[in-house]
Structure formats: structure tokens, C-alpha cells
Amino acid sequence: MKKIIGITGGIASGKSTVTSFLTSRGYEVIDADAVVRELQQIGGALYVAIRDTFGPTYFLSDGELDRITFGQVIFSNPKMRAQLSMLQDKLIRDALFEKCQASQSDLVFMDIPLLFEKNYTGFDEIWLVYVPKQIQLARLMKRNNLSQADALLRIDSQMPIDEKCTLATRIIDNCDTIDTLESQLTTIISEI
Structure with a gap:
């Protein structure tokens, strides 16, 4: 039976880093x-x-x-x-x-940024890539070369990330190094 895991988070929370890791390990990731x-x-x-x-x-x-x-x-x-x-x-x-x-995979990941906002269903688990709003803001401003006001418009157009935490099956903390994130993902994958 196919297992489907939804991956979500806030803008600039690190979903792409998580999905790149999964893809590099041979897992199928469908990117919304x-x-x-x-x-x-x-x-x-x-x-x-x-x-x-x-x-x-x-x-x-x-x-x-x-x-x-x-x-x-x-x-x-x-x-x-x-x-x-x-x-x-x-x-x-x-x-x-x-x-x-x-x-054809038994385990499929679906990267859907607005998974909660759009009420997507049908997942066996939902993983939330988490960073606090201030880190999210700094990353988004740097990544997209946006002013603070423009970055906040994008962040505030989504459900607050702390609210998303209450809806997720698993929280993936992305506040530390990539090595720490990858170690966390390896542990989670071994559990499923």
C-alpha cells in the first residue's frame, strides 16, 4: 500500500532543503x-x-x-x-x-506549501518544516532580495507557522545546521 507524506512549512522555512535531502536518498518528491x-x-x-x-x-x-x-x-x-x-x-x-x-513508489512525499491553508487531505503523515517567524523573515529577505515589508506581505499571506505546528504529525526543526537537519530526517525516516 502506498504511503503518502505531505511536507509543508512557511515560506523560506527550508522545505526545499528537506525535499532535496529526500530526493538525494532516492525518495520520490512531488513538488507543488x-x-x-x-x-x-x-x-x-x-x-x-x-x-x-x-x-x-x-x-x-x-x-x-x-x-x-x-x-x-x-x-x-x-x-x-x-x-x-x-x-x-x-x-x-x-x-x-x-x-x-x-x-510506482510505495512512499511518496508531496511538497505543498499551502497544505493547511487549502485543506489538503489524504496523507498518512504531515511533516512541518519549522523555523520561527524572525528566521523566516531574514531568510526570505535574503533569498528573494525583498524589503522587510514585501517579505512580511508574503509571510502574512500564509497561516502562522506556530498555528501549523498544532496540525502537523511531525515537526522538523530547521533552526540549526544542515547536518543537524539531515540527522533529524534520517531518524524520522527510520521510524516510518
């Missing part, structure tokens, strides 16, 4: 952000839905979605963010679970 990028490619279902709903303003001359401009607008406009959420939710959910069902 990668699925979204596929759906947003020219002609993809989400691309068409965004263009039909929001118009050509957020597209580059070559037809590609201008992710930077679109992201800035979406994170600063709650009404547009809600509208986008309604558009993309079913498309993304269906694509993720199609990939999961098509997998």
Missing part, C-alpha cells in the same frame, strides 16, 4: 510549486485561466507569465489573491494527485 510552473507554461491550464481572468497585463512580450510582477500584485492585493486561489485550486489539486497516483 513545480506542478504550478508546469500548469503556468504557455498553453497550460493555469496559464489560460490567468490570462482569461486577469488579462494580458501580467504577460511578457514572448507570451510568458511575468511571475515577478504578477507575484507582487497578488501578494499586495487580497481580492486578486483570493480570485487566483479560486482559479488555481482545483487545477493544482487534481494535477498533484494524478502524479501521486501514477507513482
Whole structure:
């Protein structure tokens, strides 16, 4: 029987580090952000839905979605963010679970940043990659070269990470070194 583990956390909490570790150990990881990028490619279902709903303003001359401009607008406009959420939710959910069902692996990890916010279900376990908000903020500002205000807009658009802790099966503490994180993951994997 296939075991499905959801991985989530806050933006810049270290989910990519966790999933890179799992992939390097031969585990299959389905990445929601990668699925979204596929759906947003020219002609993809989400691309068409965004263009039909929001118009050509957020597209580059070559037809590609201008992710930077679109992201800035979406994170600063709650009404547009809600509208986008309604558009993309079913498309993304269906694509993720199609990939999961098509997998030949007995153990599949699904990296879904908004797992709790979007009420995803169907997991045997949910792992939360945890860092306090101040570390999250510093990492996001550095990683994306954002001002504090822009970084906070992105962080605050998600459920507070401390609230997510109460919903997760396992908490993966990512406040220390990568070696400490990998040791923690090795222990958790041996338990499942």
C-alpha cells in the first residue's frame, strides 16, 4: 500500500532543503510549486485561466507569465489573491494527485506549501518544516532580495507557522545546521 507524506512549512522555512535531502536518498518528491510552473507554461491550464481572468497585463512580450510582477500584485492585493486561489485550486489539486497516483513508489512525499491553508487531505503523515517567524523573515529577505515589508506581505499571506505546528504529525526543526537537519530526517525516516 502506498504511503503518502505531505511536507509543508512557511515560506523560506527550508522545505526545499528537506525535499532535496529526500530526493538525494532516492525518495520520490512531488513538488507543488513545480506542478504550478508546469500548469503556468504557455498553453497550460493555469496559464489560460490567468490570462482569461486577469488579462494580458501580467504577460511578457514572448507570451510568458511575468511571475515577478504578477507575484507582487497578488501578494499586495487580497481580492486578486483570493480570485487566483479560486482559479488555481482545483487545477493544482487534481494535477498533484494524478502524479501521486501514477507513482510506482510505495512512499511518496508531496511538497505543498499551502497544505493547511487549502485543506489538503489524504496523507498518512504531515511533516512541518519549522523555523520561527524572525528566521523566516531574514531568510526570505535574503533569498528573494525583498524589503522587510514585501517579505512580511508574503509571510502574512500564509497561516502562522506556530498555528501549523498544532496540525502537523511531525515537526522538523530547521533552526540549526544542515547536518543537524539531515540527522533529524534520517531518524524520522527510520521510524516510518
